[in-house]
Amino acid sequence: MSTSATTVLVLVEAEPEEMSTLSLEALTFARALAEPAGATVHALVVGDLPANGAGELSSHGAQVVHQVSDPRLAAYSAAAWASCVVDAIGAQSPAVVLAPASPRGNEVIAHVAARLDLRMAANVTEVISAQVQDASTGDAALVVRRQVMGGAVLEELDLVGSPALFTMAGHAVEHTTVESPAPAQVIATAPISLSAADLVAAVRRTVPVASSGTDLTRARVVVGGGRGVGGADQFDELIALAGRLGGALGVSRVVTSLGWRPHHEQVGQTGSRITPDVYLACGISGAIQHWAGCSSAKTIIAVNTDPEAPMVTKANYAVVGDLHQVVPAISSELDARHH
Amino acid sequence: MANVLVCIKRVPGSSGQVLLTGDSMSIDARHVGHTLSPHEECAIEAAVQIAGDTGGAATVLTLGPEGALEQLREALAVGVSSAVHLVTADGGSGDSGDAHGPADVAAAIADVARRREAAGEGFDLILLGNDAADTGDFQVGVRLAYLLARPVVTGARTVAVDGSGPAAVATVIGDGPAGTEEFQLPLPAVVTVKEGEITPRYPSIPGRLKAKKAPVEVIEAPAPVQGTARRALVLPPEHPSTVQILGTDKDTGAAAAAVVDVLHTIGVVTR
Numbered sequence A: 001m002s003t004s005a006t007t008v009l010v011l012v013e014a015e016p017e018e019m020s021t022l023s024l025e026a027l028t029f030a031r032a033l034a035e036p037a038g039a040t041v042h043a044l045v046v047g048d049l050p051a052n053g054a055g056e057l058s059s060h061g062a063q064v065v066h067q068v069s070d071p072r073l074a075a076y077s078a079a080a081w082a083s084c085v086v087d088a089i090g091a092q093s094p095a096v097v098l099a100p101a102s103p104r105g106n107e108v109i110a111h112v113a114a115r116l117d118l119r120m121a122a123n124v125t126e127v128i129s130a131q132v133q134d135a136s137t138g139d140a141a142l143v144v145r146r147q148v149m150g151g152a153v154l155e156e157l158d159l160v161g162s163p164a165l166f167t168m169a170g171h172a173v174e175h176t177t178v179e180s181p182a183p184a185q186v187i188a189t190a191p192i193s194l195s196a197a198d199l200v201a202a203v204r205r206t207v208p209v210a211s212s213g214t215d216l217t218r219a220r221v222v223v224g225g226g227r228g229v230g231g232a233d234q235f236d237e238l239i240a241l242a243g244r245l246g247g248a249l250g251v252s253r254v255v256t257s258l259g260w261r262p263h264h265e266q267v268g269q270t271g272s273r274i275t276p277d278v279y280l281a282c283g284i285s286g287a288i289q290h291w292a293g294c295s296s297a298k299t300i301i302a303v304n305t306d307p308e309a310p311m312v313t314k315a316n317y318a319v320v321g322d323l324h325q326v327v328p329a330i331s332s333e334l335d336a337r338h339h
Numbered sequence B: 001m002a003n004v005l006v007c008i009k010r011v012p013g014s015s016g017q018v019l020l021t022g023d024s025m026s027i028d029a030r031h032v033g034h035t036l037s038p039h040e041e042c043a044i045e046a047a048v049q050i051a052g053d054t055g056g057a058a059t060v061l062t063l064g065p066e067g068a069l070e071q072l073r074e075a076l077a078v079g080v081s082s083a084v085h086l087v088t089a090d091g092g093s094g095d096s097g098d099a100h101g102p103a104d105v106a107a108a109i110a111d112v113a114r115r116r117e118a119a120g121e122g123f124d125l126i127l128l129g130n131d132a133a134d135t136g137d138f139q140v141g142v143r144l145a146y147l148l149a150r151p152v153v154t155g156a157r158t159v160a161v162d163g164s165g166p167a168a169v170a171t172v173i174g175d176g177p178a179g180t181e182e183f184q185l186p187l188p189a190v191v192t193v194k195e196g197e198i199t200p201r202y203p204s205i206p207g208r209l210k211a212k213k214a215p216v217e218v219i220e221a222p223a224p225v226q227g228t229a230r231r232a233l234v235l236p237p238e239h240p241s242t243v244q245i246l247g248t249d250k251d252t253g254a255a256a257a258a259v260v261d262v263l264h265t266i267g268v269v270t271r
């Protein structure tokens, strides 16, 4: 199937109940890129769509949804997904292909780049100048800005190629819906180029993680603890406050390196990126690699003995003092007001 | 017996403020020194463990300026037995400091791997970090796998090698969106590692002494073909501090009340 108009193709990811937030952000971004160029936004999904998946994709701007199904795609394999993207590139000749900068998105786009010998830009936040040219007349030439050094620095680079390949940094844009969207045309397709070699590195089994309380990356409240907490046995007050606020505990890398808390609680460049309404960062200095993971919090309250700590100076609010006095006092204040 | 190659990158440290060089093309690391990504420290540890468990050997490789010898020595000090240094020309202050893009790095590593294979010393497993701490391209490992026609898994939390000869497989555990995922790859294979479950060891004093004498094969890095396509680096705007101090621990009660007021205003606690 070939289309005459230029397309922007977005690889989206489905969760059991809905499309992933980062996918909706990537679609929102694709829309802004496509509109001025008169291009059409296509979404590509490998495997099943959640019940309202097609509706969510339409309302976020996808005009066409390509849904690739095959029993061989049941277990995730990056190479298999990449072969589906490469098939779609062959069929649509999109000017631009993007995906969320999730682990899957980065992995699959890297495979596509390697297969087609194209450049790839990871963690793009902005397209500074876009020449989304018609696929029949020439390459797309974008100048993009992307996060490097965990977001502490931005790199501007030329993204030349046909198609231009990139992944979209999380929370660089807020996802928005289009006014009165037309339902997307859903095209069910079968993989064309999928080979046995693409299935060698497929997931053999998935063990669901026993979720302990609120998921850090989705929590509305995160209570953070750093080296200032003082020891593995000193986290009770923070955990109690997080529980009291229906939130999750997040920690710095020093805390996980010292073995005080498990790595899945780590916030930062090599941990999780959090997006809570409020991050209460206690005894954390606010190194750039930590900041990389918490800068999307809507409000930051720092508790630190050092008024010059970057976490304090960059925060919205701060209490200067010993967290072992301040944190229990916050809990008792909450209790007191509840009576 | 698994022959393992681990690929690492010298990157600027960044304890404080990040500074750029005058031409805005690199990070000025003169005052912050250099380091490795935590992911790569875990990859080094995995390489050493697999080599130890299987009676094989671990080799470390970097493409980088002369100074990157410092990072190779760190790996040699914790049990890697030899090193390959693809030396680039570099002013000495930059991030990776040169013009090699991820495709160039992958091509250069692939050349080394092919040469070793031709000499009968091929690598059964090549480990890398999931993403470099500076450029974060998320692709050297995948590109390398395609150049060598090997299977690849990214973001491994643990890697182990079982069996030997043609029956040898790498078992990889990683984090997927729905839980912990397990992969099994026939060797030779490429795996990229993420910080999390592997605890890197500290170098011992004998380890450091050994590292000084360990063999380092020095090769001039091939010239970049694809390059980085970098136009410039820019620092995100520094916002002047607008922090509102809610109190101190001199009057903890008042400070706590002010914090709870803020939580109410934001709407995360309701009366």
Ligand SMILES: Cc1cc2nc3c(=O)[nH]c(=O)nc-3n(C[C@H](O)[C@H](O)[C@H](O)COP(=O)(O)OP(=O)(O)OC[C@H]3O[C@@H](n4cnc5c(N)ncnc54)[C@H](O)[C@@H]3O)c2cc1C
Residues within 6 Å of the ligand: A225, A226, A227, A228, A229, A251, A252, A253, A254, A255, A266, A267, A268, A269, A270, A271, A272, A282, A283, A284, A285, A286, A287, A288, A289, A290, A293, A303, A304, A305, A306, A309, A321, A322, A323, A324, B013, B014, B015, B035, B036, B037, B038, B133
């Ligand atoms: C490539 C790379 C990736 C990294 N990735 C991450 C990452 O993902 N996440 C991460 O967090 N770090 C990461 N780091 C490490 C980072 O650079 C810092 O070392 C780390 O974040 C510091 O942790 P911290 O704030 O707990 O400790 P410190 O920097 O030691 O700060 C402790 C703070 O606690 C305060 N304090 C002490 N006592 C008290 C008290 N009683 N009450 C209140 N405050 C007190 C001190 O004033 C200080 O500000 C990475 C580093 C590198 C090089």
Ligand SMILES: Nc1ncnc2c1ncn2[C@@H]1O[C@H](COP(=O)(O)O)[C@@H](O)[C@H]1O
Residues within 6 Å of the ligand: B007, B008, B009, B037, B039, B040, B061, B062, B063, B064, B096, B102, B105, B127, B128, B129, B130, B131, B132, B133, B135, B136, B137, B138, B139, B140, B141
């Ligand atoms: N110059 C280099 N020399 C050796 N290995 C590298 C180099 N650059 C990147 N790598 C490896 O590739 C991984 C991923 O890098 P990247 O794709 O640039 O994010 C890093 O964690 C390193 O293990």
